[in-house]
Structure formats: structure tokens, C-alpha cells
Amino acid sequence: MQPIISIKNLSYTYDTTSNTLRDVSFDISPGSYVAIAGPNGAGKTTLVKVLLGLTAPYTGNISLFDTPLESFSAWEKIGYLPQHTNHIHPLFPATVFEIVRSGLIAGKSFPKHYTKEDDKKTLDALARVHMKKHAHISIHALSGGQKQRVLLARAIVARPKLLILDEPSTALDPETRSHIFSFLKEEHERGITILMITHDTAHIGQYADTLLFLDQTVVFFGAFDTCCKDTVLRNYFGGANASEHLFNHPHTH
């Protein structure tokens, strides 16, 4: 089976004095649920940004859906939830509906206009995150957790095959966090591949099947249930019990 993401010898640097990512290589198969963990400054968000073509230039090879990143255009296959969703400007005038519908712009040719079918898809996506009744109110009338659910609806509205999430559960109350993880589990069971950056290692082992532990380079990449026995990862934590570090401390930094 062709990998959905293939990265070979990826290196990326913000400036000439430091390597943000060094010789990163891994393949992700369709249907995987991959958690990306690692200390602060490990390059997790940078990896996602490079992967989505948000930052350049880099060295190495990246393929998405068997297409080199440089010529990849099927962005409707990828749903993206960025970090810090509370950065929405307090005066930005947008309804929940407008924001979620904007997730359907990928794949549309000029002029990029929405149809009635798109409006229906938007309401369906909102219903899936239990936010349909808030469709026509301002985004600013919602709590942080509700905003996160709205942006999650935006990420899945186009029915993507790959969902990339950057710390979706940070700063959320336990109930919302649990709701988001359950929702992602359902999406995964429907066949969506998930790639998620998380500090929430205390919970992620219950959902993800693969761990990518990053510290500028790949420290560990493999099945979650084997990571605690991995010598490299154990050495990374100074020989201590990796499971204690990974699963008993929500923040690995």
C-alpha cells in the first residue's frame, strides 16, 4: 500500500546557525492514527508546516498521496487544524457558518463560489461536532472549547482523507478534550488517517496506534505499544522507564 505521507531525509532550518529539523524520514500508511510528541522546540509544528507547504525552503523529499509536495494540488484531501485557535482577532466579523464553509474552498476552481450543496455539507459538519444550533452566530460568542469544535468542523467539512491537527486539546476543559478525542476516534474508524501533534501523552496512547517522537530528528517511530520497550527512546529518557515519562506526565517538556 502506498504511504499517504512519505518523508525522506527532510531538513529545515530557520537560520544558518541552527537545524530545526534534521534528516527526518518516515512513511505514514493510510488509516494510521499517528501521535507526534516531543519536547518544546523539537520541531513538531515546523514539521507540519513544512508538510503543508506553509514554510520553505527545505531539503529532502516530501510526498503527499504519492505526489511530490511541490506539485501537490489535491488540498481537499487534507483537513488542517492549526495551533492556538484563540488567536482569532476579537473584531474579525465572522459567523460560525462562514468559517466552517471556508474549509470547502480547497479544490474549487476560479471563481471559488459555494453551492447549496456546500451549505448542506457545512451544516452537516457542524452537526457532527454538536454545533449546528450555533451556525449563524458570531464566532466571538463562543467559548474556547466551542471555537475549537468549530475549527474541527472546518477541518473535516470537505471529508478529507488525512487530518492534521496541531495540539487540538491544549487549554481545553476535560469534557471538551474528551469530546474531541472521541470524535477523532470515530473519524479514524471511518477510515481517515490522523496525524496529531500532542503534549497530551497521558491520553493519546488510548487512541493513536503509532508514535512519532521528535526532537529535531526522529527519536522513535513505530507502534505505540512497542515504544516503552524501545532502547533508543529509553536512552532518550536517561534509561528510566519510558512509559512513566510518556504516559504519566502529560507534558513531556
Next chain:
Amino acid sequence: MIDFLSLFSYSFVVNAYLAGLCIGMLSGMLGLLLVLRGKSLIGDGLAHVSFGAIALGMVFGVYPFYIAVPVVVLASFGILMLSGKATLFGDAAIGIVSATGVAGGVLLASLAQGFNVDLFSYLFGNILAVSQTEIILAATLSLIVAILILLNYHTFFLTTFDESLAKASGVNTTLTEGLLMALTGVVVVLAIKAVGVMLVSALLIIPAVTALQFAKSFGSAMVFSAILAIFTITLGITLSFFADIPAGATIVLLSVFFFLLSLVWKRVR
């Protein structure tokens, strides 16, 4: 006393209303995008460039707006390119391009004696002096700009809301930004006739920030901003005619009045 309806018997007043309709609609729509992108002052910078471009037109005996439109559009690209350089901070690019425009205008006015009065009339504008040719030019350009805004409305929404989300959706954000800058350049040149170089940024900023005080959606904010700009210009022209006061300054002060009113309304609501 001249009654309100008799206003329409004066062709120069009708011309002013038509120009106001075009300029108000476009400045309201584009102003909202610029304000939300933190680029409010780009209108000010481009207006200063147009001062130099108008002087250039006068030196070569070409109708000033024919020179100003391409020069200001090119300057908007210049600002965009300079802003993209990591070696420049924020709005420094606007400052550089803006100063170059004013300095160029002053130098040309000094070297070519004889058109100083004409040139300086553009500093404060006079919408009641809009000619038939300018109306046709304004209406044609307004139609083109309005169509381009509507065709790119959803792209403008997403790139303004979150540029990284737009990029990750395959939107060409550089092209969108370039288009917005070019359209702004055109609107700035048109608006100079109404309020002049010194006050043009007010038309882009104030109706937009007023609309933002009460709009709940992006679409309604754009419509409110355009309607508010049209209403303010129309009212300004009318007051200017009856009270014999400068139209540009009246329009801007009315905009400020409505903005303050919106703040009060928001507070007591």
C-alpha cells in the same frame, strides 16, 4: 433658499453623487479587507505616491489619472515586495514608498514651475469639481474593481481570516495579496478626487472600523462598510453644497462622527 431636489438640476452635483457612489462602494469594501489585515495605512502611503504620479502627469502634459493609476498600482506591488523582505519591519515599506512619492512630487513641482496650484489642489480634493471624463473613468474602473472583489470574495475572506489556513487549502495567497494591493491602488487614485491625498486613508479606514462595531458576519460587515461610506460621501456633498464648506473635510469629519456614534451605540446597547 435652494431646496434639496433642485440640487439635481446642477450637473456638477449629480456628477459628484455618482462619483461618491463609486468611490464609497469600493473604499468601503476594500477598506474592510485592509483594516482586518492590519494594513490600514497602505491607503495613506499610496495616496502620497499618487501625489508624485499626478505631478509626473502634469510635467508630461498627460491627464494625471492616466499616469497615477499604473504608477500607484506598481507602487502597491513595491510595498508588497519590500514588506516580504525579512530585513524590513512591518509598515516600514509603506513609509519608504510613501516618502518617495511625496518627495518626487515636490521636486517635480519645483522643477516645472507653473502647475503648483493645480497640483496642490489634489492635496484636499474637490468632489464637486469632478468632470464628465472622470465620472466615466471612475464608473468603468469601479465596475471592474467591484467584479474582481466579488469574484474573489471567498478567497479574500479566508486569506484575511487566517493566511496559513488559506495556504493549506491551496489558495495562492501571494496572488490574492497582489490583487488586493492593485485594487487598493486604483481606488486610492479615484478617491483622491473626492477627499484629496491628505484624507484618502480616512475613506478606507473609518467606514470599515465603524461597520466592525456592529457587524456579526464578514458579508454584513462588507455591505455595512460600503453603505456607510456611500451615505457619508453623499451627505458630505450635500452639506458642502448648502453650507459652502470643503467637501473632503466634511466627508471625513462625518465619518468620524458616525464612528463615534457607533462606539456610543455599542456601549449602551
